[in-house]
Amino acid sequence: MSFLMNNYVRADIAFVRGKGARVIDDKGREFIDFAAGIGVNSLGHANKAVVNAICEQSGKILHSSNLYRILPQERAAQKISELLKRHTYTFFCNSGAEANEAAIKLARKYGTENFKEKKYEILTLKNSFHGRTMATLKATGQDKFHPDIFAPYIDGFKFFDDIDEIISNIDEKTVAVMIELIQGEGGIKPLEVDKVVKLAEVLKEKNLLLITDEVQCGVYRTGAFATSQIYGITPDIITFAKGLAGGVAIGACVCDKDIFAPGDHGSTFGGNFLATNTSLAVLNELENLQKSGKLARRISRFEKKLNKLVELYPEIFEKRVGLGLMQGLVLKDANNLSKIYTNALKHRVLILKSGTETLRFLPPLNIKKSDIKEGISRLCKALDEI
């Protein structure tokens, strides 16, 4: 009998430890990890820098509340600003949804204070995913996330098919547009660069805000610190979370403007010593990984292997999609999605699903050549049985 709520679909596998991209369950079985806890374990399991940061910090102080200065929080915020190469103000919280909640509140305050008539509506994209809280659920552009059982929902969100449609639906109530540059849950779908650039220009001209939800695609996942840097845009607000502290709960809402006043927003746990000191260690490691060229090599290795899979299994795969180490393989037949996922588990390789027809890969960003090779060869065995 379970004492847990029944809200997850869980595989009957219980992991007990890991190292790098290998993770071991309570029966001693070893899995290759191409999922990284949904993009969270950016440096893999039991990474030395992460372990040291946690051990050292927990021997000193874990938490003080935000009633006092938290020096690692200040340093992590400065680091984010340095990596974005512009002055930014960061609010730390504990998850992606919370980071987006903060972004929504910032946008609403901005919309109240900067226009004669209050602007509050936020436009999002179909198939997006922005979180599970009441506001971020409504921001999520998928009707299946808005069932009647949870109604009534929060006002002030509208979603549209594509960027052109967003642009033509900006009206006097619109204060911001929130987009994932690469949709993570709705199929690995990178937005077109020229459309995003055009959207950014239109919003800038109207003094409206562009919010990029980089909870999944941010923090070096696509090769740069922020995916917006690859797109050549400077969003007014960026949200990060998943990979930002290598497995410790964290979220960050990063804004070019200092909009909140004391009391406007807060979090008990947000930005505490544990999370932000770990995040600093993770950011330093990832920055070095990128600067040394190692990240680019891992990305090209992984891409090549996935291209090879598309070549080897033309009857199963339509194409490879994605950027950096946020990759997808689109299936020709959506019915195969769960079969391949389950079969991969059987052959001890962890992958993810995305949308209705895409296999998703979010491996640790420092994944070793030998682990890529072994995982792909296991995946081939799983595919041979389809």
Ligand SMILES: *Cc1c(COP(=O)(O)O)cnc(C)c1O
């Ligand atoms: C995972 C995710 C979220 C929600 O993050 P939580 O930490 O689960 O609240 C929001 N936006 C995107 C793009 C995500 O991938």
